[in-house]
Amino acid sequence: MNAHRQVAAVLSVLSFGLGQLYNRQYMKGLILLLVEVVGLSYFINNLSHAIWGLVTLGKTPTHFETINGVATTVKGDHSIFLMLGGLITLLLLFLFVAAYVMNIKDAYRTGKKREEGHKPANIVESVRYVMDKRFPEIFLSIPILGVLFVTILPIIFTMLIAFTNYSGPDNLPPAKVLKWVGFRTFHDLIMFKTWSYTFFHILGWTIVWAVVATFTTYMGGVLVALLVNQKGIRLKGMWRTIFIIPYAIPQLVSLLVMKNMFNGQFGPINQYLGYFGLGKLPWLTDPTMAKITVIIVNMWVGIPVSMILIMGVLTAIPKDLYEAAEVDGASAFMKFRLITMPFILFTTAPLLIIQFAGNINNFNVIFLLTKGDPVNGKFQYGGSTDLLVTWLYKLTLDQQKYNIAAAVGIIIFIMIASLSIWSYRKTRSFKEEDMIQ
Amino acid sequence: MKKSLSMLAAVSAVALTVTACSSTPEETAKPSAAAATEAPKATAAATAAATTDTDMGLKPEAGAKLVVWDAPDQKAFIESMAKQFEAKYKVPVKFEEVNPPDQPAKLTADGPAGVAADVTVIPHDNLGKMVSANLYLPNDVFADQTKKENAEAAVQGATFNNTLFGYPKSVETYALIYNKDLVKTAPKSFDDVVAFAKTYNDPGKNKFAFMFDIGNFYFDYAFLAGPGGYVFGKNGTDKTDIGLNNDGAVAGAKFFASLKKDVLPVKSGDVTYDIKKGLFTSGKLAMDLNGPWTILDYKNAKINIGVAPIPTINGKPAVSFAGIKILGVNAYTKYPNAAKLFAHFATSQAAQLENFKISGQLPSNKAAAEDATVKNDELATGFLQQLKTSQAMPSIPEMGNIWTPMGAALGDIWNDGKDPKATLDNAVKQIKDTNAATK
Numbered sequence: 001m002n003a004h005r006q007v008a009a010v011l012s013v014l015s016f017g018l019g020q021l022y023n024r025q026y027m028k029g030l031i032l033l034l035v036e037v038v039g040l041s042y043f044i045n046n047l048s049h050a051i052w053g054l055v056t057l058g059k060t061p062t063h064f065e066t067i068n069g070v071a072t073t074v075k076g077d078h079s080i081f082l083m084l085g086g087l088i089t090l091l092l093l094f095l096f097v098a099a100y101v102m103n104i105k106d107a108y109r110t111g112k113k114r115e116e117g118h119k120p121a122n123i124v125e126s127v128r129y130v131m132d133k134r135f136p137e138i139f140l141s142i143p144i145l146g147v148l149f150v151t152i153l154p155i156i157f158t159m160l161i162a163f164t165n166y167s168g169p170d171n172l173p174p175a176k177v178l179k180w181v182g183f184r185t186f187h188d189l190i191m192f193k194t195w196s197y198t199f200f201h202i203l204g205w206t207i208v209w210a211v212v213a214t215f216t217t218y219m220g221g222v223l224v225a226l227l228v229n230q231k232g233i234r235l236k237g238m239w240r241t242i243f244i245i246p247y248a249i250p251q252l253v254s255l256l257v258m259k260n261m262f263n264g265q266f267g268p269i270n271q272y273l274g275y276f277g278l279g280k281l282p283w284l285t286d287p288t289m290a291k292i293t294v295i296i297v298n299m300w301v302g303i304p305v306s307m308i309l310i311m312g313v314l315t316a317i318p319k320d321l322y323e324a325a326e327v328d329g330a331s332a333f334m335k336f337r338l339i340t341m342p343f344i345l346f347t348t349a350p351l352l353i354i355q356f357a358g359n360i361n362n363f364n365v366i367f368l369l370t371k372g373d374p375v376n377g378k379f380q381y382g383g384s385t386d387l388l389v390t391w392l393y394k395l396t397l398d399q400q401k402y403n404i405a406a407a408v409g410i411i412i413f414i415m416i417a418s419l420s421i422w423s424y425r426k427t428r429s430f431k432e433e434d435m436i437q
Numbered sequence: 438m439k440k441s442l443s444m445l446a447a448v449s450a451v452a453l454t455v456t457a458c459s460s461t462p463e464e465t466a467k468p469s470a471a472a473a474t475e476a477p478k479a480t481a482a483a484t485a486a487a488t489t490d491t492d493m494g495l496k497p498e499a500g501a502k503l504v505v506w507d508a509p510d511q512k513a514f515i516e517s518m519a520k521q522f523e524a525k526y527k528v529p530v531k532f533e534e535v536n537p538p539d540q541p542a543k544l545t546a547d548g549p550a551g552v553a554a555d556v557t558v559i560p561h562d563n564l565g566k567m568v569s570a571n572l573y574l575p576n577d578v579f580a581d582q583t584k585k586e587n588a589e590a591a592v593q594g595a596t597f598n599n600t601l602f603g604y605p606k607s608v609e610t611y612a613l614i615y616n617k618d619l620v621k622t623a624p625k626s627f628d629d630v631v632a633f634a635k636t637y638n639d640p641g642k643n644k645f646a647f648m649f650d651i652g653n654f655y656f657d658y659a660f661l662a663g664p665g666g667y668v669f670g671k672n673g674t675d676k677t678d679i680g681l682n683n684d685g686a687v688a689g690a691k692f693f694a695s696l697k698k699d700v701l702p703v704k705s706g707d708v709t710y711d712i713k714k715g716l717f718t719s720g721k722l723a724m725d726l727n728g729p730w731t732i733l734d735y736k737n738a739k740i741n742i743g744v745a746p747i748p749t750i751n752g753k754p755a756v757s758f759a760g761i762k763i764l765g766v767n768a769y770t771k772y773p774n775a776a777k778l779f780a781h782f783a784t785s786q787a788a789q790l791e792n793f794k795i796s797g798q799l800p801s802n803k804a805a806a807e808d809a810t811v812k813n814d815e816l817a818t819g820f821l822q823q824l825k826t827s828q829a830m831p832s833i834p835e836m837g838n839i840w841t842p843m844g845a846a847l848g849d850i851w852n853d854g855k856d857p858k859a860t861l862d863n864a865v866k867q868i869k870d871t872n873a874a875t876k
Binding site: 061062063064066070071072073078080081168169170172173174175176193194260263264265266274282284285286373374375376377378379380381383397398399400 | 572574577578640643652703704708768834841844845852855860867
């Protein structure tokens, strides 16, 4: 009679809610039984089809059938929808299994309580317990479900695309049925000359861009912030406002205006150079010059953000450090090198990494300013200033090479994720959270 | 379930494409082209078939509502058609602005998901690609009428694998649009253009004799094809036979590169559709290589314009890309009958004439092309003359692999004076690689 926990657990293994019923938690048991009924009916109807869809990606493509000279569309299998449907069903199955495990655990725990002589909680007590003691979990479960279906699912879906032959013009559902091709897409991207040349060149420029763009905007921000904060500078508020304006204008406006300003023949910048008797510069039309131009423009866009951050940090530096340094006879540069800069770096290191990761994917600046041009005859659908992310955009929207684009996307993700995690763990602010009180 | 799936598909599509930006104006300069091997022959003998504008007993579905995608410059015309159509069939039609070059990608994604327009424009160089993806319903009910009433070339352009898919709406090609106040008579040959440029050009003041969209192969083709280059052999159907690096094409590219020194001393990236438009409408640019889609803007700017065939190149007529604009019925439309009726209705003789009056689009309908309003229109005649020496844009799926490599190659030749032969060889190799890679 004292083996309540085993009996309850075994009954719950047989079916949701049986163990709870055995434990005389009738309401809870009935609710769990209902979950079982709904879940089973759904999976019996859908699971086999979902798995079939995921494994085969469909059999019959959509086609036309002509009946008395009138063609009608006969719907077949749409590989993409099958893949998505399969993924959704699998995610639901995962949730169902999780609930199943929890129901067994619950029956076991209640059984144990009974053995110890407690009365099992009735439904009101159970609800109250959950609301009091387990409130955070309950509250978080809703966003977690949202994240599961709105974030995780599309990410998995995108990754799966890289392992299919989903690409235009010949393999587009619903007229064609997709196939799983394993790692062939990655192999093509890295080994196949047509793609690899473009890929590695664009990858190289992406890394150069990310490093240079991050460094220039960060150091520029430090410089401007220090300048504005100098003793004896008047109208600090006005300077701050002036420097923040570039950040306040939407990039969609300012960068498209810039694009026209830098036009080699008709842009005002070259016109002015002409007035001063200087030669015209090929701002956006020469491959190397265009790279320099995007970096300069990115500084103009990015410095305000760093400036604001660093101004905030500067106010937090204890004044007595500087006073002590002055007593010791430190020069202004020494104070900057030994007090200001370490302090700024320490506080903003995580932000620096975020900015770096953001610059790897800095779509706006490149796309709006140059569209990745000037065109490069050696590249596959790419231009000299294309980053991986803008190239990916072109591959997807202009060329419909979804599988290659998905593979590039995965590679970007791996790059950014590994770099971020590695460098974040190395920063001192992560290790010594309590250094600054 | 279906609904949530398409929602999820949409969400994932967004995830897949990172971010989408609104298209910049120069995308409108991309060819929204289509093809007609030759203009509807304006001869009296043309069988101006009596238009049998019947609806073949086709009835729109109960409760049908249609959405039409078309270019911004077609808004007035489509909305006028929509009014008449609603009066006749009691079916409301909504116009949505989508640039034809953007439509293939949009329809590919939205069509199967059931959220695309019912009637769309088929940019004719995309026809093969789109039909291979089963995105259009064949033009079956009205096939005989369409074939009888439209110019042979237009019907050809709307046909793929011997099935008629589209409803031809208008024919177009680019020609020399010139400012009559600056150029008295249109130049016959490019030597005249060079001579005029010597007297007129002043880059410091942004005054130029002649401009074209240098980095866009759609326009560059005229220089390559005149001396003997071609895209695909066998009337644009043989994907293995690419003639963009033969002796003719190389000679054409050499001539094309020579224009930089004599006529247009700017980098290819600096000439955009907007900049050309600005210069032309402010009276600084004398001649522009462009299509009928710009006429409306130029007229509104009160420029006294004329249209002439493209000047000859080394004594040979320039061969431009020609096209037809075609309406197509989305294969996933909920109301196929109503959509077919509208596509037919908006491309009838009367409709094409109205379109000509509203937006200057040249009719593909034989009877409409014979109409006095078209015949007496000076601008239309200029384009029609150029159409006679134009070539249909190929519509096989591999056409999509041509634009980027060729634009890049010609840009290199123009900007950096690279060797035409080697650069074109490389571009053709790239096209072949891509064709092979998309197996």
